[in-house]
Amino acid sequence: MLLHAYLSLFLVLVFQGAWAFSDFSKACMKIILSNAPGGDIRVSAKCLNRSASLVETSIGLNSCLGNDNGALVPGKSFSQSCGNCDARADGVLACECKNRDNETRFTLIKLDNVIGNIDGRLSC
Numbered sequence: 001m002l003l004h005a006y007l008s009l010f011l012v013l014v015f016q017g018a019w020a021f022s023d024f025s026k027a028c029m030k031i032i033l034s035n036a037p038g039g040d041i042r043v044s045a046k047c048l049n050r051s052a053s054l055v056e057t058s059i060g061l062n063s064c065l066g067n068d069n070g071a072l073v074p075g076k077s078f079s080q081s082c083g084n085c086d087a088r089a090d091g092v093l094a095c096e097c098k099n100r101d102n103e104t105r106f107t108l109i110k111l112d113n114v115i116g117n118i119d120g121r122l123s124c
């Protein structure tokens, strides 16, 4: 499968309200995942800062997610070797990533394991 073919797929997901299980998802709402240049995925949300105000913030997953031999892991530049991503309402991102033998592998990661909220700013 050609990487650029699945990078061109359009992906938009809107989560109404907070996810139940973690820090970033507890402290943020209106979480939206959208396609960004280079196959990156941008996570946008409104997150609580220290004064309990909701602040608009976003982050590109290429600065948070990597590909370790076909598995999504905390790291960098996942989109160079992953694509065909989908996000689930429980906050899990699923993608197809190439392993070191150039085979496509299905892989999942909980976004809360890689993204946090620091004073109203998404970070990793």
Ligand SMILES: *[C@@H]1O[C@H](CO)[C@@H](O)[C@H](O)[C@H]1NC(C)=O
Residues within 6 Å of the ligand: 001, 002, 102
């Ligand atoms: C990996 O596979 C793609 C197409 O499936 C091919 O274009 C590319 O050259 C391959 N890369 C390596 C390192 O084998």
Ligand SMILES: *[C@@H]1O[C@H](CO)[C@@H](O)[C@H](O)[C@H]1NC(C)=O
Residues within 6 Å of the ligand: 049, 050, 051, 052, 053, 054, 055, 119, 120
């Ligand atoms: C939190 O966000 C509000 C609204 O943008 C801002 O007025 C306030 O100064 C922020 N608080 C902190 C601690 O940054």
